[in-house]
Amino acid sequence: MNENLQSFLVPGKLYFKQGCLPVALAELKYELHKNRILILTDAALMLTDALLPVTGALYDLGITFSVIPSDGNTLSSCRKFEPDCIIACGSAETLQVAAGVREGFDPKVYFITIPTTLGKTQTAARPDMVIVDEDMVAEPDETAISGILATARDSLCGANASDYTLGFAVQAMSIIFGGAKDKTSLLRAASLAENAFAIAYAGGGKGGVDLTADAAEALGLTVEELTAKLN
Amino acid sequence: MSKENQTPENIFVDSVEALTAKLAQIRKAQAEYSTFTQEQVDAIFKAAAIAANHARIPLAKMAVEETGMGIVEDKVIKNNYAAEHIYNHYKNVKTCGVIEEDKEFGIVKIAEPIGVIAAVIPTTNPTSTAIFKCLLALKTRNGIIISPHPRAKNCTIEAAKIVMAAAEKAGAPKGLFGWVDVPSLELTNTVMKEADIILATGGPGMVKAAYSSGTPAIGVGAGNASAVIDKSADIINAVNSIIHSKTFDNGMICATEQTIIAHKDVYDAVKAEMQKRGCYFLNDEEKDKIRKTMLINSALNAKIVGQRPVTIAKLAGFDIPDDVKVIVGEVESTSVDEAFAHEKLTTILAMYKAESFEDATDKAEQLLVNAGGLGHTSSLWIDNVNEREKLLTFADRMKTCRVLVNTPSSLGGIGDLYNFKFAPSLTLGCGSWGGNSVSENVGVKHLLNIKTVAERRENMLWFRTPQKVYFKKGCLPVALDELKNVLGKKRVFLVTDSFLFKNGFTKVITDKLTDMGITYTVFSDVEPDPTLLSAQKGAEAMRTFEPDCIIALGGGSAMDAAKIMWVLYEHPDADFLDMAMRFIDIRKRVYTFPKMGEKAYFIAIPTSSGTGSEVTPFAVITDQTTGTKYPLADYELLPNMAIVDTDLMMSAPKGLTAASGYDAMVHALEAYASVMATDYTDGLAIRAMQLIFQNLPTAYNDGTNVKAREKMATASTMAGMAFANAFLGVCHSMAHKLGAYHHLPHGVANALLLTIVMRFNADPKPRKMGTFSQYQYPHTLERYVECAEACGVTGKDDNEIFEKFLKKLEELRDAVGIKPTIKDYGIDEKVFLEKLDQMSEDAFDDQCTGANPRYPLISEIKAMYLEAYYGEKQ
Numbered sequence A: 001m002n003e004n005l006q007s008f009l010v011p012g013k014l015y016f017k018q019g020c021l022p023v024a025l026a027e028l029k030y031e032l033h034k035n036r037i038l039i040l041t042d043a044a045l046m047l048t049d050a051l052l053p054v055t056g057a058l059y060d061l062g063i064t065f066s067v068i069p070s071d072g073n074t075l076s077s078c079r080k081f082e083p084d085c086i087i088a089c090g091s092a093e094t095l096q097v098a099a100g101v102r103e104g105f106d107p108k109v110y111f112i113t114i115p116t117t118l119g120k121t122q123t124a125a126r127p128d129m130v131i132v133d134e135d136m137v138a139e140p141d142e143t144a145i146s147g148i149l150a151t152a153r154d155s156l157c158g159a160n161a162s163d164y165t166l167g168f169a170v171q172a173m174s175i176i177f178g179g180a181k182d183k184t185s186l187l188r189a190a191s192l193a194e195n196a197f198a199i200a201y202a203g204g205g206k207g208g209v210d211l212t213a214d215a216a217e218a219l220g221l222t223v224e225e226l227t228a229k230l231n
Numbered sequence B: 001m002s003k004e005n006q007t008p009e010n011i012f013v014d015s016v017e018a019l020t021a022k023l024a025q026i027r028k029a030q031a032e033y034s035t036f037t038q039e040q041v042d043a044i045f046k047a048a049a050i051a052a053n054h055a056r057i058p059l060a061k062m063a064v065e066e067t068g069m070g071i072v073e074d075k076v077i078k079n080n081y082a083a084e085h086i087y088n089h090y091k092n093v094k095t096c097g098v099i100e101e102d103k104e105f106g107i108v109k110i111a112e113p114i115g116v117i118a119a120v121i122p123t124t125n126p127t128s129t130a131i132f133k134c135l136l137a138l139k140t141r142n143g144i145i146i147s148p149h150p151r152a153k154n155c156t157i158e159a160a161k162i163v164m165a166a167a168e169k170a171g172a173p174k175g176l177f178g179w180v181d182v183p184s185l186e187l188t189n190t191v192m193k194e195a196d197i198i199l200a201t202g203g204p205g206m207v208k209a210a211y212s213s214g215t216p217a218i219g220v221g222a223g224n225a226s227a228v229i230d231k232s233a234d235i236i237n238a239v240n241s242i243i244h245s246k247t248f249d250n251g252m253i254c255a256t257e258q259t260i261i262a263h264k265d266v267y268d269a270v271k272a273e274m275q276k277r278g279c280y281f282l283n284d285e286e287k288d289k290i291r292k293t294m295l296i297n298s299a300l301n302a303k304i305v306g307q308r309p310v311t312i313a314k315l316a317g318f319d320i321p322d323d324v325k326v327i328v329g330e331v332e333s334t335s336v337d338e339a340f341a342h343e344k345l346t347t348i349l350a351m352y353k354a355e356s357f358e359d360a361t362d363k364a365e366q367l368l369v370n371a372g373g374l375g376h377t378s379s380l381w382i383d384n385v386n387e388r389e390k391l392l393t394f395a396d397r398m399k400t401c402r403v404l405v406n407t408p409s410s411l412g413g414i415g416d417l418y419n420f421k422f423a424p425s426l427t428l429g430c431g432s433w434g435g436n437s438v439s440e441n442v443g444v445k446h447l448l449n450i451k452t453v454a455e456r457r458e459n460m461l462w463f464r465t466p467q468k469v470y471f472k473k474g475c476l477p478v479a480l481d482e483l484k485n486v487l488g489k490k491r492v493f494l495v496t497d498s499f500l501f502k503n504g505f506t507k508v509i510t511d512k513l514t515d516m517g518i519t520y521t522v523f524s525d526v527e528p529d530p531t532l533l534s535a536q537k538g539a540e541a542m543r544t545f546e547p548d549c550i551i552a553l554g555g556g557s558a559m560d561a562a563k564i565m566w567v568l569y570e571h572p573d574a575d576f577l578d579m580a581m582r583f584i585d586i587r588k589r590v591y592t593f594p595k596m597g598e599k600a601y602f603i604a605i606p607t608s609s610g611t612g613s614e615v616t617p618f619a620v621i622t623d624q625t626t627g628t629k630y631p632l633a634d635y636e637l638l639p640n641m642a643i644v645d646t647d648l649m650m651s652a653p654k655g656l657t658a659a660s661g662y663d664a665m666v667h668a669l670e671a672y673a674s675v676m677a678t679d680y681t682d683g684l685a686i687r688a689m690q691l692i693f694q695n696l697p698t699a700y701n702d703g704t705n706v707k708a709r710e711k712m713a714t715a716s717t718m719a720g721m722a723f724a725n726a727f728l729g730v731c732h733s734m735a736h737k738l739g740a741y742h743h744l745p746h747g748v749a750n751a752l753l754l755t756i757v758m759r760f761n762a763d764p765k766p767r768k769m770g771t772f773s774q775y776q777y778p779h780t781l782e783r784y785v786e787c788a789e790a791c792g793v794t795g796k797d798d799n800e801i802f803e804k805f806l807k808k809l810e811e812l813r814d815a816v817g818i819k820p821t822i823k824d825y826g827i828d829e830k831v832f833l834e835k836l837d838q839m840s841e842d843a844f845d846d847q848c849t850g851a852n853p854r855y856p857l858i859s860e861i862k863a864m865y866l867e868a869y870y871g872e873k874q
């Protein structure tokens, strides 16, 4: 990473809030004029109703779509479909695989991610749109909270960590430190932490940066207090 | 049945008292039925439909015998249809309880019965209409009281009894149906008055009575369908279909063809085919006889309704062969005086010759207007593949709720026989043209009350920024590498102001472009508070130069001017008034902003730390002729890339550093208090506030302090990202107008108003709070306290913390040399007061007002302006 250049790279559009999914998808038709949508998803999700909000909304909009499991040898069947938009919907691994598939396409093909789990879902190759709809995300379990805190903590040391990512990370920490346990709040915290992390590591691995002291100050804590809370 | 052995279930209704008792009994049964589940209802609906279907032949015979109209075999079809098609169409339709649920949107629709339906049944289709209405009532959990036509009362009641018996056997409460045994005008009126809804099928008089009863009514009007035969039509198909349709039950279905209007080129062929198939064309003398028989005192003669041609001719006083199917009168006038122009409900057809397709359409229209049938049905025979345009013209011109194409209109109009998306019904709505409340084929949905349960949902939120934001001292040339290496740009148009140009700010960019072999041109004619005129000049230069990349370098003025030039370059016809239209929700605004970025990539490079314009979707432009400011807002205006290089800000003069730095503080605070604030904007705003408190005084006092300058640059861009997504508030509304009316720098105007507006917003009992689904109760004080605590303010309670925070903000203002009051800036008191009312109203109407957590009254804005002028509450 160049000493003289830091960046804040985010998805072009990030939509969130319970129920945002159909509204955001409507944009595909009416503003972006996408007609053929490839949905890459976890094979396991395909066996449940979990995808219904996505496929149902696309069906209502009259958009052609095809659902393909992200494991297995997908690229050639994806190509045959000739999508003008790819939606990756699933866990972090699925989004990662989908990002790989997307690489094989023209940059004009629009890329959307819809996470269904909490945790490092935004580290995938930069999507054009992210839709975080609470109704799509599984109930967080006990490990979710420590996962979020770990992500926020790690973001403080990314080579590209800055005041921008610090703002997100601190916000995520203060939600968790405030004692939040419900899905809505944890989802908020997770998105913030993941965004901070994704941006802080946009250029690659760890750098010499450590914003822990700034984070502590911003939270009104001493460095020791913060470190204790984070570990 | 004698009156003596009445039980509550078999009251003989021949008086108002008996009717009242009957209604009470129906209501009781209906109350019980209304608790039935969908499964129970569906089982009853099915059993009733089967029973009605079994009785189709005896009921048909009874109807013909009693009314002396129509044909048994055809009535069998109608009965069969009323039972089978209605059942099939509605068997899977949900009519009980929750019928629709959308969890995502938080909407639940619940169907409930209406109560007791008053069913008025005609003579023309007595048993089939009774079956139809009874089945609808069962499916919708309503009770029904039938008012039969006196000439068809026995068969109507019998049909109802059969349906009721089957329903009761399948578990329906006893006594859900009732009827008037001895129909009279008085009883029919009472039925209509006492029921919860009227479902009236019949002549115009009856329908009018229904609508005048004061009870909600679904009444449907008379038909008078014309069949237009275009020269492109398949004549044999057309003629035989019309004959088939017209002779069905001797022409008694209300949608039946009453008239043929044939194009002159095919008129003879149509006539020949009709003659061949058993139509009798009247001579002039016979025509007159028929006219006299058809209408008596300009009302349809009931004796001819539903009769065979030979019977009608005999009534009119002449003989025709027994096997004639339809009597045809060739006529010319479409006026009300022509008896043939009216609805005949029997085996008589009128026939007109049209000079052209237009003439045919005109005639069909005149008939509807002059002789009745508005809103009901029209029919067209045409080559529907190659004459699409004519078809659409016809559909456009006919004021009828059914426009049937190449379809026999009697059986076609009742639906589901010739088109399977067309709901089956024996009660056909004629819309407002026919004086009706419905325009469709009446079905179950018209007999339900549908409740909508709408749960509160929060608006979709978003976070949008330029896709690339580069920062760090000295990052500019490095970031520009992308122009060539990644983006492949060839022609750059650089927009800046003359001061920056003359002082060499552009050199680092132009040198780099030269290095990379990229052609460029510089437009340095931007003035502070840029005008439309200068933006137009810039856009003109762009059109000549044809850049594939625009770089805006400067303060808010240069960046805003360049955004507008970008719009004008990409969309020369765009209308500013439309673009500047005020909106409540940026995603629901009426105006769709044109798509940007098709011609050029937009890079913003700020040289002052404050406006945040490099990351915002806003631009303000002034119309030089009127002085009007157009604030434009749309995410299409977001720069594609922002480069924030502190090197460019080191030389900013003290005044600019102070004003723009304080502006950034206000951006952060307003974004945090906004009703649209999100976690993303909160994180950015809080961090920006912390950085500004820590670094603005240093940047102001010692402009060479790199770290302070750098932190201020970051803070300003972060605050920009926050308000780009959460928007601002009343402080900016007021600052915009104060700046415009009295020529104060934007940041200074904000600083003069900030703490007054914060106190206004913090009131836990505001006169009106802001309207936004997410914003649940006034909590702005708590929000400000969160900011205060994050910035190191402590205190014993919220109020103390808040007061200390205001003090801290005022100290910061003093520390950077901004004076405390408007008066201190030498604004003449008289001038200020003169303009105050208009300025307050304009501020109220500013786009920023919408996101403010407290909805201000104009008088409250005025009071705040006064306080800011004098330095104390007035």
Ligand SMILES: NC(=O)c1ccc[n+]([C@@H]2O[C@H](COP(=O)([O-])OP(=O)(O)OC[C@H]3O[C@@H](n4cnc5c(N)ncnc54)[C@H](O)[C@@H]3O)[C@@H](O)[C@H]2O)c1
Pocket (backbone or CB within 6 Å): B497, B499, B500, B527, B528, B529, B530, B554, B555, B556, B557, B558, B560, B607, B608, B610, B611, B612, B613, B616, B617, B618, B619, B620, B648, B649, B650, B651, B652, B653, B656, B660, B746
């Ligand atoms: N689009 C937005 O989001 C947004 C937000 C706030 C304000 N604005 C608009 O921005 C405008 C105000 O912007 P501004 O406050 O940056 O003022 P400005 O752009 O008018 O600049 C003020 C003066 O400072 C000079 N200057 C700029 N950078 C300098 C530097 N580094 N060294 C020396 N001189 C320098 C300029 O040449 C100019 O003469 C207003 O028109 C306002 O409406 C826009």
Ligand SMILES: [Fe+2]
Pocket (backbone or CB within 6 Å): B611, B663, B664, B667, B732, B746, B750
């Ligand atoms: Fe501002």
